[in-house]
Amino acid sequence: MTDLKKKGAFATVKCGNCDLTKEVLVNSISEPVDAFGDFIDVYYADQELQRLERRIKKLKEDHEWGELALAYSILSDLSKVKAAILLEEDNVNLDEVNDWKARSEKYKQLEKDTILKLDSEELERGVRTDEESLFAESDTKIKKERKIEDIFDDPGFLEF
Numbered sequence: 001m002t003d004l005k006k007k008g009a010f011a012t013v014k015c016g017n018c019d020l021t022k023e024v025l026v027n028s029i030s031e032p033v034d035a036f037g038d039f040i041d042v043y044y045a046d047q048e049l050q051r052l053e054r055r056i057k058k059l060k061e062d063h064e065w066g067e068l069a070l071a072y073s074i075l076s077d078l079s080k081v082k083a084a085i086l087l088e089e090d091n092v093n094l095d096e097v098n099d100w101k102a103r104s105e106k107y108k109q110l111e112k113d114t115i116l117k118l119d120s121e122e123l124e125r126g127v128r129t130d131e132e133s134l135f136a137e138s139d140t141k142i143k144k145e146r147k148i149e150d151i152f153d154d155p156g157f158l159e160f
Contacts, residue, residue, distance in 0.1 A: 009025075009026055009027075010023040010024065010025055010026065011023065011024055011026045011030070011032070011035040013035050013036055013038075013039035015039075020043070022039050022042060022043075024038040024039055024042070025038070026038075041078075041081055042081065042085055045078050045081050045082055045085070046082075048074070048078055049075065049078050049079075049082075052071050052074060052075050052078075053075070055071055056068065056071055056072075056075075059071060065114050065115075065117055065118035065121065066118055068114050069111050069114040069115050069118065072107045072108070072110045072111035072114060073107075073108075073111045075103075075107040076104045076105075076107035076108040076111060077104075079100050079101070079103040079104035079107060080100070080101070080104045082100045083097050083100035083101050083104065086100065
């Protein structure tokens with residue numbers, strides 16, 4: 001545990017099921033769960049990228065700008081992870097690393113554009129009156145219908 005408290009140290013994470021081992025970078029405030037989270041991110045990054053890219057199409061169709069911005073943010077972070085993974089390889093392909101960095105920047109810009117779109121749509125709808133406020137009392141209990149695919153495609157579904 002003392003290794004985790006050193007600045008710029010590495011923690012070795014080993015899967016208790018398959019013995020897969022990976023060293024991950026930790027910092028002075030890292031906890032063991034942070035190292036494990038980074039380990040998981042490394043090995044499931046490709047699956048998460050593919051899932052989110054499929055989800056983006058549906059979010060665009062449904063005009064779900066808030067969730068779309070979140071998906072772009074996660075894709076940007078995952079692209080940075082992919083670039084970092086490639087830098088750890090013995091034969092580093094800098095072109096591929098730079099491609100992942102460029103993807104990260106592209107997703108970050110798409111996130112910003114989507115947030116602007118969300119903000120402009122809210123402005124177009126106008127300011128809510130007291131009766132429409134989130135804090136107004138209402139007798140109706142409106143529930144949004146959710147399909148099972150929407151739940152599994154939700155970027156936060158398996159986060160804990």
